[in-house]
Amino acid sequence: MTQEPQDAETRRAAAPVICYPPETLPAPPLAAFEAALVTATRSDEIIIPPREARTFRVPAGSFFRIVSVEGPQVGDLNLWNADDLSERFYSGKTRALHGTHVTTGERLWSSFPHLRPMATIVRDDLGWYGIDADGGSVHDVIGTRCDPYTANVLSGAQYHHCCHSNLTRALADELGCTLRDAEPHVHDVLNVFMCTGFTRDTGQYFMKASPVRPGDALTFFAEIELLGALSACPGGDCGAEHSSDEAACFPLRVEVLTPAAQPEGWQPPARSGYDGTHGR
Template structure:
């Protein structure tokens, strides 16, 4: 332990300053998106099996909805631009811009140098949950993804159905490469339906049983063309563990919905960030 300085309390009492004020962000036209969603045609459902992952594609200007079916289940979501795997979901910047957990009206942002909105959350059936007494909330961008390397590190386990592994295999099958080649494109996730937070005493990342129930869904608007991959976590509702063959696990559905013609008149996909990198970054 280091010695506490005499002015320790004064230093601790410095005011907190929000790094990125939310009112500085472009405001998504939620009412227009919801109106388009009301009349959208359901064109496809992709079933994600327990302890596995599946890929899906969403045209720019369409919707995708992740739905709980059969029982409480969390999912790990990766997103890429349809035509460029280098542009992918940037969970760290999304966290900095919107907070540790995301909900209706928040956006998923892409990696540098693109830094544009990839998708906007337009409806959240768990929006009622808020922040609980433990400091937990749902849909986090603070965790990474369960992975076989950490399992090996902590327990010596050779576990092959971690979300990292599931996502790597699903992407490999989609783009026609080996899982080892696809692995480099798998990135930190949006933990859909997962209930997480940090302990107040030690700042430890924790999880608790997800409040999601069959029928609950999280719905997104695709601001650009998207390739997605979703893993149904081997921890089920993550109420006890997240790399397990014993936890009760359930499938997840990804529904693709396309608005009727003219429903979003004047809308255009988001464009890459306008920063001029010609000045040596």
């Protein structure tokens, strides 16, 4: 431990500054999205078995909904531009723009050099949860996904139903490629329904039992043509552990919903207007 300086409390008292003020972000037309959702009909349905993952496709201008169907279950979500897998969900920038957890009206942003909204959350049935006394909240963009590499480092386990492996297998099946070729496309996730936070004393990432119940859903509007993959986490509600064959796990359902017409005034978002010269 280094010695605390005499002005330590003064330094700690510096005022926090929001890095990316949300007031300058383009606001999604939520009222138009809601009006279009009322007219939408189900065009596809995908069941994700416990401890497995499945892919799904969503046309731009449509909706997709992730639903808890039998019991409390967390899901790990990956998203790609269906026509260009190099454009994928950027959890770190989404976290910087919106916060550690996302809810209605907030967007999932894509990777550089594109940096545009991929999907907007239109309805969140767990929006009531807020931030609890432990600092926990739901739908986080801070966790990376459970994976076999970390499991092996921590316990020596060779576990193949962690979300990273599930997503890799599902994407390989979708693309008709090898696991080795699919794996580099798998990326940090939106932890759907997961309740997480950071401990106040040590700053460690924690999880607690998800408040999700059957019938609860998270509904998105697809701003671009999407290829998605969702893993039903082997930790179930993640109230005890997140890589386990012992935890009670349940399926999840993805519904793709097609509106009668595109939302009024909506246009697919353009890619970032930065010129890419980096000052050269």
